[in-house]
Amino acid sequence: MMTIDAFARSLSAAAPPERANLALQALWWAGKGEWARAHRFAQQGEGDPGCDLVHAYLHRQEGDTANARYWYRRVGRSLPAIGLPEEWNAIAAQLLSPS
Secondary structure, three states: OOOHHHHHHHHHOOOOOOOOOHHHHHHHHHHOOOHHHHHHHHHHOOOOHHHHHHHHHHHHHHOOHHHHHHHHHHOOOOOOOOOHHHHHHHHHHHHHOOO
16 A cells, blocks of 8 residues: 555656556646646546546646535535645545445
């Protein structure tokens, strides 16, 4: 199992960790500042709760609050009151933890 710290350190690589699922890949690209690429990965996994959560995060990051709220509702959440870096870490922790 990869830790959050190891996942964050992997941002210095050219590609996401080999075993990362679509949601983690989307979050990884978001962490690299590659919003459009992150969004494509999140869209590919639409309907998967992890991808939908990253999708919500991306629209929040973009400043499209109405769209972000829609995606948060899809995963049973409301718009977070924490900063984007804290949310990135929280999503990473959730996605990296064994189900």
